Amino acid sequence: MRAHPDSPVSSRRSHIFTAVCFFFLAVFATSVLLLIIADILYIDKKAVVSVLTSSFIRDALWLSTWTSFTTTFISLLFAVPMGYALSRFRFPGRSLADSIVDLPIVFPPLVAGLTLLVFFSQTALGRWIQEDLGLEFVFQPKGIVLCQFVVTASFAIRFAKTAFDEVDRRFENVALTLGCTRWGSFWRISLPLARNGIIAGGILTWARAFGIFGPLMIFVGSFRGRTEVLSTTVFLEQSVGNLEVALAVALLMIFIAYIALLTIRLVVSSSMVKL
Amino acid sequence: MIRTDKLSFRIGEFQLDQVSIEVTRGEYFSLLGPPGSGKTLFLECLCGLVKVLSGQIYIDEKDVKNLEPRVRGIGYVPQDYALFPNLSAEKNIAFGLCVRGCSREVISRKVLQAAEILDIGHLLRRSVYGLSGGEKQRVALARALVMEPKVLLLDEPVCALDEATRQEVCAQIHSVQRQLGLTTIHVSHNLEETFSVADRAAILYQGRLQQVGAMNELLRRPQNEFVSRFMRCRNIFSGQVSAQEPNSSNTRVRVGGVDLLVPGKHRGRIKFIIRPESILLSNNPSSGSVDNKLQVKLICSRDFGNYVQVELKGPLDLVAHLSHAAFAELKAKLQTDLTAVLQAENIHVLPE
Numbered sequence: 001m002r003a004h005p006d007s008p009v010s011s012r013r014s015h016i017f018t019a020v021c022f023f024f025l026a027v028f029a030t031s032v033l034l035l036i037i038a039d040i041l042y043i044d045k046k047a048v049v050s051v052l053t054s055s056f057i058r059d060a061l062w063l064s065t066w067t068s069f070t071t072t073f074i075s076l077l078f079a080v081p082m083g084y085a086l087s088r089f090r091f092p093g094r095s096l097a098d099s100i101v102d103l104p105i106v107f108p109p110l111v112a113g114l115t116l117l118v119f120f121s122q123t124a125l126g127r128w129i130q131e132d133l134g135l136e137f138v139f140q141p142k143g144i145v146l147c148q149f150v151v152t153a154s155f156a157i158r159f160a161k162t163a164f165d166e167v168d169r170r171f172e173n174v175a176l177t178l179g180c181t182r183w184g185s186f187w188r189i190s191l192p193l194a195r196n197g198i199i200a201g202g203i204l205t206w207a208r209a210f211g212i213f214g215p216l217m218i219f220v221g222s223f224r225g226r227t228e229v230l231s232t233t234v235f236l237e238q239s240v241g242n243l244e245v246a247l248a249v250a251l252l253m254i255f256i257a258y259i260a261l262l263t264i265r266l267v268v269s270s271s272m273v274k275l
Numbered sequence: 276m277i278r279t280d281k282l283s284f285r286i287g288e289f290q291l292d293q294v295s296i297e298v299t300r301g302e303y304f305s306l307l308g309p310p311g312s313g314k315t316l317f318l319e320c321l322c323g324l325v326k327v328l329s330g331q332i333y334i335d336e337k338d339v340k341n342l343e344p345r346v347r348g349i350g351y352v353p354q355d356y357a358l359f360p361n362l363s364a365e366k367n368i369a370f371g372l373c374v375r376g377c378s379r380e381v382i383s384r385k386v387l388q389a390a391e392i393l394d395i396g397h398l399l400r401r402s403v404y405g406l407s408g409g410e411k412q413r414v415a416l417a418r419a420l421v422m423e424p425k426v427l428l429l430d431e432p433v434c435a436l437d438e439a440t441r442q443e444v445c446a447q448i449h450s451v452q453r454q455l456g457l458t459t460i461h462v463s464h465n466l467e468e469t470f471s472v473a474d475r476a477a478i479l480y481q482g483r484l485q486q487v488g489a490m491n492e493l494l495r496r497p498q499n500e501f502v503s504r505f506m507r508c509r510n511i512f513s514g515q516v517s518a519q520e521p522n523s524s525n526t527r528v529r530v531g532g533v534d535l536l537v538p539g540k541h542r543g544r545i546k547f548i549i550r551p552e553s554i555l556l557s558n559n560p561s562s563g564s565v566d567n568k569l570q571v572k573l574i575c576s577r578d579f580g581n582y583v584q585v586e587l588k589g590p591l592d593l594v595a596h597l598s599h600a601a602f603a604e605l606k607a608k609l610q611t612d613l614t615a616v617l618q619a620e621n622i623h624v625l626p627e
Contacts, residue, residue, distance in 0.1 A: 177351040178374060
């Protein structure tokens with residue numbers, strides 16, 4: 001391994017430290033790769049053909065894709081103003097609001113699904129939304145987005161807040177003296193400077209939304225062609241003994257997620273170079 | 276012109292306490308004080324970046340206390356310049372003009388004008404990441420100047436620069452200020468820097484204004500012990516008036532076992548200072564008048580480049596600043612006995 005040109009001169013002891021760091025990195029990366037390879041070795045050609053040609057998997061893939069991207073979009077829509085408010089404003093109950101934002105992260109995902117089901121089927125407000133407003137979520141595709149949003153939005157908000165925290169407030173102050181309104185300084189300065197952190201939050205939100213499973217089974221079920229997403233397909237296939245198909249679907253999910261993460265990371269790093 | 280009237284602001288335990296200053300049109304005013312004295316906070320109050328607790332702020336006789344920062348007509352260069360890292364030097368300078376919705380021609384003309392004045396034309400296309408401290412400072416100044424502010428506020432504009440660049444940038448800021456006739460407030464904790472640019476200065480300590488005046492006045496006629504020490508005078512003594520001099524406006528004061536003549540009529544205990552550069556040293560005990568003559572021993576000398584600081588032990592422990600020529604003429608070594616003459620007219624009695 002060659003040292004980076006701006007690395008400091010290091011002693012033998014430092015090399016040992018570096019080796020220890022790389023050891024853990026190698027163990028982890030190898031373990032993940034071994035698990036994926038084990039899956040690849042297990043599946044057969046028939047399972048792959050079945051996954052690539054069956055219409056219900058195509059439907060599930062499409063549903064997984066559009067719901068996860070919609071969830072990410074809505075999460076970011078909430079995350080940016082909320083992250084900015086938590087980062088910049090001092091208001092009564094700020095600590096409470098800050099903790100509530102983190103609550104869905106520590107929720108067991110199943111509990112989130114159960115809570116949503118109870119809210120929409122057992123409370124007056126929930127029933128009013130479903131029945132009188134006509135916004136049906138339970139066992140509906142809309143419910144997938146709601147479920148994913150409840151479980152994942154906190155990541156986007158937390159990342160957005162941290163990103164705004166890292167933008168020096170003096171930039172905004174100078175922008176204010178240069179003629180900007182508060183909105184102007186946010187739009188022209190804070191948001192562009194916090195962009196990478198917000199995108200990172202978006203990536204994590206999307207990845208989590210794409211793979212979510214437990215709460216969906218409870219809140220929207222798994223109706224083939226209607227509320228079945230890829231993660232529930234994996235569950236359904238393995239529960240009826242189609243382990244090869246289940247693993248092939250899982251590999252498809254891993255492949256899509258990896259390509260998506262890699263693409264976004266490349267876009268972000270190229271925009272960072274431009275800064 | 277900018278004026279504050281009993282301006283107060285509180286943040287936690289710290290308070291800016293009824294700060295009143297007036298800076299006339301085209302004046303270069305410096306706000307001095309040790310770190311943590313409230314200088315930056317005071318500038319932020321003037322900019323409107325924090326809401327003042329009480330008091331008034333007038334710019335050209337208009338009360339701006341409740342106006343947003345963007346309409347106050349203030350150009351602000353914060354410490355470390357706060358150049359927008361996502362924009363090039365040119366876009367940084369043009370930022371305010373873009374916000375105002377100026378046409379491309381106007382923006383281009385004004386940016387080039389500012390760049391010419393500050394000699395940064397070659398930096399315009401550069402990213403702010405690669406700029407040196409001095410270059411960043413000039414870009415930040417240009418960004419403020421293109422807005423044609425009524426008042427320019429500079430928060431420690433050269434503190435991060437090396438000595439040579441600091442002098443060069445100070446000279447350039449001063450020249451631009453004179454050229455444009457800009458009312459300027461320059462915050463600093465550095466005396467040399469302030470001497471090189473300011474017409475007048477104020478000294479702030481723990482949120483309270485200690486004294487306002489010309490630099491020479493702050494140096495020679497400090498109002499209190501803090502100002503004296505801040506202006507690097509360590510010769511501060513407290514003595515008991517022992518007699519009024521007949522047929523003279525001087526008073527005789529007993530201090531450290533000796534009687535000193537100090538200017539003016541006083542009673543009781545007084546505090547006075549002696550500027551280090553006003554102490555005359557000689558190795559001839561009979562030189563000078565009989566009054567205010569002390570026998571001292573040289574205990575330490577330090578060369579500060581443009582002067583030599585000597586520490587003297589005697590009835591009063593003194594610190595004196597001598598030119599290199601004067602120090603060489605003394606031919607003094609450590610423990611040498613010397614005669615220090617403290618001329619009455621160079622003794623300043625503190626009013627407090």
